[in-house]
Amino acid sequence: MVTICDVGPRDGLQNEPEVLEPATRAELVNRLAATGLPRVEAASFVRDDLVPQMAGAEEVAAAIEPREGVEYAGLVLNERGYERLLATRLDRVSCTFAATETFNRRNGNAGLDEAVERVQAIVARSERPSTVTISCAWGCPFEGAVDPAIVADLASRLDGADEVVLADTIGVATPRRVRELVERVRPAGVHLHNTRNTGFANAYVALEAGVTLLDASVGGIGGCPFAPRATGNVATEDLVYMLEGDGVETGVDLDALVRVAEWLEERLGRVLPGQVYRAGASTAA
Amino acid sequence: MVTICDVGPRDGLQNEPEVLEPATRAELVNRLAATGLPRVEAASFVRDDLVPQMAGAEEVAAAIEPREGVEYAGLVLNERGYERLLATRLDRVSCTFAATETFNRRNGNAGLDEAVERVQAIVARSERPSTVTISCAWGCPFEGAVDPAIVADLASRLDGADEVVLADTIGVATPRRVRELVERVRPAGVHLHNTRNTGFANAYVALEAGVTLLDASVGGIGGCPFAPRATGNVATEDLVYMLEGDGVETGVDLDALVRVAEWLEERLGRVLPGQVYRAGASTAA
Numbered sequence: 001m002v003t004i005c006d007v008g009p010r011d012g013l014q015n016e017p018e019v020l021e022p023a024t025r026a027e028l029v030n031r032l033a034a035t036g037l038p039r040v041e042a043a044s045f046v047r048d049d050l051v052p053q054m055a056g057a058e059e060v061a062a063a064i065e066p067r068e069g070v071e072y073a074g075l076v077l078n079e080r081g082y083e084r085l086l087a088t089r090l091d092r093v094s095c096t097f098a099a100t101e102t103f104n105r106r107n108g109n110a111g112l113d114e115a116v117e118r119v120q121a122i123v124a125r126s127e128r129p130s131t132v133t134i135s136c137a138w139g140c141p142f143e144g145a146v147d148p149a150i151v152a153d154l155a156s157r158l159d160g161a162d163e164v165v166l167a168d169t170i171g172v173a174t175p176r177r178v179r180e181l182v183e184r185v186r187p188a189g190v191h192l193h194n195t196r197n198t199g200f201a202n203a204y205v206a207l208e209a210g211v212t213l214l215d216a217s218v219g220g221i222g223g224c225p226f227a228p229r230a231t232g233n234v235a236t237e238d239l240v241y242m243l244e245g246d247g248v249e250t251g252v253d254l255d256a257l258v259r260v261a262e263w264l265e266e267r268l269g270r271v272l273p274g275q276v277y278r279a280g281a282s283t284a285a
Numbered sequence: 286m287v288t289i290c291d292v293g294p295r296d297g298l299q300n301e302p303e304v305l306e307p308a309t310r311a312e313l314v315n316r317l318a319a320t321g322l323p324r325v326e327a328a329s330f331v332r333d334d335l336v337p338q339m340a341g342a343e344e345v346a347a348a349i350e351p352r353e354g355v356e357y358a359g360l361v362l363n364e365r366g367y368e369r370l371l372a373t374r375l376d377r378v379s380c381t382f383a384a385t386e387t388f389n390r391r392n393g394n395a396g397l398d399e400a401v402e403r404v405q406a407i408v409a410r411s412e413r414p415s416t417v418t419i420s421c422a423w424g425c426p427f428e429g430a431v432d433p434a435i436v437a438d439l440a441s442r443l444d445g446a447d448e449v450v451l452a453d454t455i456g457v458a459t460p461r462r463v464r465e466l467v468e469r470v471r472p473a474g475v476h477l478h479n480t481r482n483t484g485f486a487n488a489y490v491a492l493e494a495g496v497t498l499l500d501a502s503v504g505g506i507g508g509c510p511f512a513p514r515a516t517g518n519v520a521t522e523d524l525v526y527m528l529e530g531d532g533v534e535t536g537v538d539l540d541a542l543v544r545v546a547e548w549l550e551e552r553l554g555r556v557l558p559g560q561v562y563r564a565g566a567s568t569a570a
Contacts, residue, residue: 144567171564174530175489197479197523197560198530201486204460229556230564238482245459245483271514275482279456279515282429 001249003213005039006032006236007191008264009060010075012217014044014053015225015232018268022056026063029072031263032218033064035256037236039071041094041215045081061088073131077108082122093126095119095161096133098169099151102142103135116157123160132161133191137181139172141226148181155185163188163213168202170226171195175205182209189213192234194273195224199234200242207248214239219261220273235274237261241281254281286534288498290324291317291521292476293549294345295360297502299329299338300510300517303553307341311348314357316548317503318349320541322521324356326379326500330366346373358416362393367407378411380404380446381418383454384436387427388420401442408445417446418476422466424457426511433466440470448473450498453487455511456480463487467494474498477519479558480509484519485527492533499524504546504557520559522546526566539566 009029013020020028029042042064048055057074064072066089073092076082085093097115098104104115123130136143137151155164164187168178171193182190182205190206192199192215203214216239222232237257240250254276261277271278294314298305305313314327327349333340342359349357351374358377361367370378382400383389389400408415421428422436440449449472453463456478467475467490475491477484477500488499501524507517522542525535539561546562556563 172530174527176531194482195560195564196526196566197485197520198527200482201489201527204486204489224564227564231560235482241481242459242483242486245457246461275480275516279480279509279512281481 001251002207002243003038003189004236004239004250004252005041005073005213005215006037006218007041007215007233008032008217008219008221008236010041010044010054011215012219012221012233014051015223016053016221016268019052020267022059023063024267026060028260028264029060030065031260033067033070035260036252038069038251039073039092041073041075042090044075045084046077057084058088061090064089076122078118079122082126086127091128093122093128093130094133095122095130096135096167098136098140099134099146099154100136100140100143103140106142116154120157120160123158129162130160131163131165132158133165133167135167135169137166138168138177139170141170148184151181152185155187165189165191165213165215167191168193170224171199171230173202174198175201178202179205179209182206182211187211189215191215193222193224193232194220194234195227195230195232200238203234203239204242218257218274219264219277221264231273235261235276237281238274238276241276286536287492287528288323288474289521289524289535289537290326290358290498290500291322291503292326292500292518293317293502293504293506293521295326295329295339296500297504297506297518299336300508301338301506301553304337305552307344308348309552311345313545313549314345315350316545318352318355320545321537323354323536324358324377326358326360327375329360330369331362342369343373346375349374361407363403364407367411371412376413378407378413378415379418380407380415381420381452383421383425384419384431384439385421385425385428388425391427401439405442405445408443414447415445416448416450417443418450418452420452420454422451423453423462424455426455433469436466437470440472448498450474450476450500452476453478455509456484456515458487459483460486460490464490464494467491467496472496474500476500478507478509478517479505479519480512480515480517485523488519488524489527503542503559504549504562505559506549506557516558520546520561522566523559523561526561
């Protein structure tokens with residue numbers, strides 16, 4: 001059994017040009033939860049003026065119709081965000097920082113050590129289960145390839161977190177490098193982008209190497225701010241297709257998930273990167 | 286060392302709506318060969334009126350500037366096609382048939398046994414090295430999933446061929462099924478489509494299971510006639526990115542290959558499915 005977390009409503013929509021209303025994002029969350037997905041990243045508690053795609057996190061959270069067996073996560077970047085999440089009924093706190101100095105400075109106005117300390121402070125006090133994602137774990141758009149020893153050291157500083165996830169934020173990893181880092185760091189999960197078409201092979205080897213948690217986004221939304229013509233996260237329905245085809249249980253109703261991708265395509269008004277929803281999930285045409 | 290055969294000029298362009306002139310197709314072959322690819326499928330010797338995309342195979346062959354170390358293959362479907370290929374300087378004969386009765390009847394006007402006999406007759410008399418591809422080896426658009434025992438039996442009837450390749454023609458295979466069939470049949474290579482985003486994971490496990498030959502098409506062209514909204518073959522440059530990133534030698538200059546994809550995008554006037562040429566091949570942005 002693999003736990004798939006759909007990050008489409010958060011990491012996906014945050015990196016798409018369209019801004020969907022909180023009600024529509026909550027509907028997306030509810031539709032995803034109804035497919036049997038065990039976890040959905042529903043919102044990000046950031047400043048509305050800085051990230052309009054994520055504005056109204058409280059509205060999104062309030063419009064969620066909680067389902068038995070589904071965990072709803074929210075991303076927080078600082079104590080203020082954590083306080084906001086705590087006032088909602090979201091179940092899980094997600095935090096993140098990057099493995100490189102430059103990425104943290106450019107994206108979070110903090111150096112690497114300060115970013116780690118910020119996250120440590122949140123997970124230390126968190127009253128809800130926490131997941132910490134180390135982004136740029138295989139490569140950074142500013143510093144290039146990342147030394148696995150650095151990622152291992154960073155992960156060792158996250159004792160307070162319930163889960164550590166390694167993210168291939170810009171989609172540069174290849175299977176052997178994924179296997180090596182997963183075997184070294186032993187994270188709970190991986191967050192993979194399909195920017196260079198390696199995302200699904202990387203998911204396959206990460207599972208072989210022992211992870212039990214995979215992030216993915218419905219329709220493969222998410223893009224890549226560092227490569228404007230590139231696609232985004234591994235598509236959830238394509239991941240489910242691969243895993244279920246291999247006999248790995250996900251608990252997800254693939255046909256229902258395909259319908260969510262079709263619904264989202266209509267909302268965004270354009271073809272999404274996910275391929276199963278376009279090609280059809282069944283073997284025979 | 287893996288041998289990649291770029292089938293873009295044949296399987297790729299044959300399944301795209303545009304019809305490129307023989308001179309342009311020959312230029313594509315020459316550009317691909319210049320990247321270090323060890324093999325290119327250059328043409329198909331079919332009736333010009335039935336497959337206009339492949340019209341003028343002799344013209345394509347005549348305009349090839351042969352390079353040391355590069356093999357140029359041509360597809361033939363019958364004795365007449367074989368005679369035509371023999372009159373050119375192409376190095377290798379490719380033949381194909383499908384693993385199911387219905388696919389052969391619909392696509393080749395012959396039942397399965399007759400299709401196998403046709404191929405046996407060609408490879409038995411061939412004066413040039415031959416490759417036989419069993420298409421629909423994992424699934425058929427008309428008959429659904431294909432029994433591995435049938436594929437194994439078909440492969441055992443191809444003693445005369447120098448190489449057997451198993452093709453996931455409609456892109457339905459998942460990694461475990463690829464591993465099982467490759468371990469059972471022991472083909473020289475696999476021909477994978479990325480229709481449902483499993484193509485690269487499948488390539489990864491096929492190599493682990495022992496194949497040494499991978500088909501791919503530059504830019505991922507090729508589409509899927511049974512799923513009009515779907516993409517085609519695994520993109521050659523994306524495959525090279527994954528393999529070289531893993532330390533597997535391909536002999537291909539990835540930057541040069543990316544430039545061929547860019548050139549082809551201009552010729553076809555639209556974005557191609559390949560992702561590395563859009564995202565950039567280097568780790569840092």
